[in-house]
Amino acid sequence: MLQVEELKMHFPLFGGVLQRQLGVHKAVDGVSFSLNQGETLGLVGESGCGKSTTGRCVLRLLQPTSGTILFDGRKELLQTDRRRLQMIFQDPLSSLNPRKTVLENLGEGLVFHKMAKDPTSLVEEVLEQVGLSKEALYRYPHQFSGGQQQRLCIGRAIALKPDLIVCDEPVSALDVSVQAQILNLLQSLKEQLQLSYLFISHDLSVVRHLCDRVLVMKEGRIVEEGKTEKIFESPAHPYTKSLLAAIPPTYPVR
Numbered sequence: 001m002l003q004v005e006e007l008k009m010h011f012p013l014f015g016g017v018l019q020r021q022l023g024v025h026k027a028v029d030g031v032s033f034s035l036n037q038g039e040t041l042g043l044v045g046e047s048g049c050g051k052s053t054t055g056r057c058v059l060r061l062l063q064p065t066s067g068t069i070l071f072d073g074r075k076e077l078l079q080t081d082r083r084r085l086q087m088i089f090q091d092p093l094s095s096l097n098p099r100k101t102v103l104e105n106l107g108e109g110l111v112f113h114k115m116a117k118d119p120t121s122l123v124e125e126v127l128e129q130v131g132l133s134k135e136a137l138y139r140y141p142h143q144f145s146g147g148q149q150q151r152l153c154i155g156r157a158i159a160l161k162p163d164l165i166v167c168d169e170p171v172s173a174l175d176v177s178v179q180a181q182i183l184n185l186l187q188s189l190k191e192q193l194q195l196s197y198l199f200i201s202h203d204l205s206v207v208r209h210l211c212d213r214v215l216v217m218k219e220g221r222i223v224e225e226g227k228t229e230k231i232f233e234s235p236a237h238p239y240t241k242s243l244l245a246a247i248p249p250t251y252p253v254r
C-alpha cells in the first residue's frame with residue numbers, strides 16, 4: 001500500500017548574525033520501507049532520529065528533499081488519497097481546534113470530502129465507536145480529559161474511513177493508566193475497520209504488543225528491520241540491542 005524509497009529530508013541550518021545557511025541537518029537520510037495492507041508497522045528509535053519527520057513526509061506535510069513515496073503505486077496524492085491517509089499526533093489538544101465544538105472539529109473533514117452535508121449523525125456514530133457519548137457533540141476540546149481528547153482525534157481520523165493512519169506517539173502524552181485503553185481502542189478499530197498503521201513510538205513494549213513488523217531507526221537511517229518477534233528475540237544490530245536493554249522489566253526479574 002505504501003512504498004518509500006530512499007527518502008531524504010534535509011533541513012537547512014541557519015546561524016550567525018546574518019542568519020546565513022551554515023549547512024544541512026540530515027533528519028532523514030535514505031530511508032526505504034514498505035507497508036502492506038492490514039499491517040501495523042512500528043517505527044522506533046531514540047528522540048531526534050527522524051521518526052516524526054518520516055511520518056510527516058509520508059503524509060506530505062513536508063516536502064522531502066529527495067526520494068519517492070508511493071501510495072497505492074501513485075506519487076501524487078489524489079483527493080481521495082488525502083482522505084485515506086490520516087494522522088494521529090502525540091498531543092491531542094493542540095491538534096484539535098480549541099474554538100470549535102466537537103461536532104465542528106470532527107465534522108469539517110466529512111463536509112470537505114463531501115461525505116455528508118450535515119455531519120451530525122456520522123459524528124455521533126464515530127463518537128460511539130471511540131467510546132464517547134453524543135453529549136460530547138457541542139462541547140469544546142478543553143472540556144475533555146487527555147485520554148478523551150485523544151479519542152476525539154482518533155474519531156476525527158476514522159470518520160473519514162481511512163486506510164492508513166500514521167500514529168505519531170499516540171499515547172506518550174497520556175497518563176499511564178489511560179495509555180492501555182487508547183492502545184486497545186486502536187487495536188480494536190484496526191480489526192473492525194481493516195486499517196493499517198504506521199506506528200511511531202519510542203516505547204518498545206508498546207510496539208512489541210501492537211506491531212507486526214518493526215523498523216529501527218538511528219540518525220536518519222534504518223539500521224534494522226524485521227518481524228516483531230524476531231527483533232525482540234534476536235536483535236541483530238548493536239543499536240537495537242541497546243534499545244532493548246533499556247526497556248525496564250515489567251515483571252520481577254529473578
Ligand SMILES: Nc1ncnc2c1ncn2[C@@H]1O[C@H](COP(=O)(O)OP(=O)(O)OP(=O)(O)O)[C@@H](O)[C@H]1O
Pocket residue numbers: 011012025027045046047048049050051052053054202
Ligand atoms: N522543521 C525543521 N527544521 C529543522 N530541523 C528540524 C525540523 N523538524 C525536525 N528537525 C530536526 O530533525 C531531527 C529529527 O526530528 P524528528 O522530529 O523527526 O525526531 P523524532 O525521531 O520524531 O524524535 P522524538 O522521538 O523526540 O519525537 C531533529 O534533530 C530535529 O531537530
Ligand SMILES: [Mg+2]
Pocket residue numbers: 051052053168
Ligand atoms: Mg517525534
